[in-house]
Amino acid sequence: QSPLTQPPSVSAAPGQKVTISCSGSSSNIGNNYVSWYQQFPGTAPKLLIYDNDRRPSGIPDRFSGSKSGTSATLDITGLQTGDEAAYYCASWDVSLSDVVFGGGTKLTVL
Amino acid sequence: EDHLLQSGGGLVPPGGSLRLSCEASGFTFSDYAMNWIRQAPGKGLEWVSALSGSGDATYYSDSVRGRFTISRDNSKSTLYLHLDGLRVEDTAVYYCAKDRLTASFDAWGQGTPVTVSS
Numbered sequence: 216q217s218p219l220t221q222p223p224s225v226s227a228a229p230g231q232k233v234t235i236s237c238s239g240s241s242s243n244i245g246n247n248y249v250s251w252y253q254q255f256p257g258t259a260p261k262l263l264i265y266d267n268d269r270r271p272s273g274i275p276d277r278f279s280g281s282k283s284g285t286s287a288t289l290d291i292t293g294l295q296t297g298d299e300a301a302y303y304c305a306s307w308d309v310s311l312s313d314v315v316f317g318g319g320t321k322l323t324v325l
Numbered sequence: 326e327d328h329l330l331q332s333g334g335g336l337v338p339p340g341g342s343l344r345l346s347c348e349a350s351g352f353t354f355s356d357y358a359m360n361w362i363r364q365a366p367g368k369g370l371e372w373v374s375a376l377s378g379s380g381d382a383t384y385y386s387d388s389v390r391g392r393f394t395i396s397r398d399n400s401k402s403t404l405y406l407h408l409d410g411l412r413v414e415d416t417a418v419y420y421c422a423k424d425r426l427t428a429s430f431d432a433w434g435q436g437t438p439v440t441v442s443s
Contacts, residue, residue: 217369250429252370259420259436260370265429303370307428313386314360314372314428 218243219304219317226323227294235289235320237304243315247307249287251280254301254319263302264289296324327351327432329421334437341411341441347404347421347434354402355379358424361395361406363417364436371417374406375424389415411441 220238227233237249249267252260262271264280267287279290287304304317333345347359361373374395375384383395392410397403404421418438422430 248427248429250427252430254370259433260430261433262429262431265425265431266427271431305370305372305428311387312384314375316370316372319369 217318218308218311218315219306221302221304221317221320223318224321224323226325228325229294229296231294232290232292233294233322235291235302235304235322237287237289237317239285239287239306239315241285242310243285243306243308244282244287245285246309249280249282250305251278251287251289252303252305254303260303291322294324298322299324327423329423329432329434331419331421331434331437334419334439336440336442337411338443339411339413339441343408343411343439345406345408345419345421345437345439347406349402349404349423352423352432354397355399358426359395359397359404360422360424360430361393361404361419362422362430363415363419363439365414365417368417373419376404408439411439413441415439416441 251264254260267282268280301319303319308315328350330348360375376395394407396405418436420436421434423432425431
């Protein structure tokens with residue numbers, strides 16, 4: 216059981232917006248940065264968002280992150296079929312002295 | 326562009342040992358902490374271990390502490406993970422990842438599978 220909770224799956228139509236949530240506690244999200252990763256089957260994860268809301272170069276602005284209290288969200292606008300993937304949040308947990316990942320959310324673009 | 330090329334891994338019986346390697350290019354290797362992260366079949370990501378850029382600070386998850394050893398050779402821009410006392414539950418794809426601090430990883434290796442089975 217991960218300290219970070221994500222919905223197992225979300226879905227939306229092409230062109231629409233989807234929000235993926237990541238719920239934690241004061242030990243992790245509440246007092247540390249959040250990052251988000253995209254992973255296609257059989258491939259390595261890719262960094263989408265770091266430091267809560269910053270995008271690495273090359274990541275489209277359709278992807279955005281935010282944090283409030285002990286929760287974080289990843290928003291994806293203008294959904295494309297190529298966005299179908301698993302998405303993971305991560306944060307440092309001071310109680311565990313570990314990096315913790317959410318369980319992952321499978322995005323389906325209908 | 327940052328690039329991480331992994332090698333090692335394979336099939337090993339319970340109690341066996343393996344060494345994974347991760348060769349870096351495209352950045353000054355010694356300037357960055359490096360991590361190992363694994364993913365069991367059909368499961369999510371699990372952080373395993375981290376090592377500071379100088380190699381003098383190591384970190385391990387409770388699930389591998391005392392059995393796995395992380396190390397690096399900055400002269401070869403290579404990160405290692407030595408896995409001892411392997412258990413069936415260690416079966417996973419292992420990724421090395423470059424640490425940009427704040428629990429964010431901006432470059433990943435291609436992954437190498439480790440299967441522990443008799």
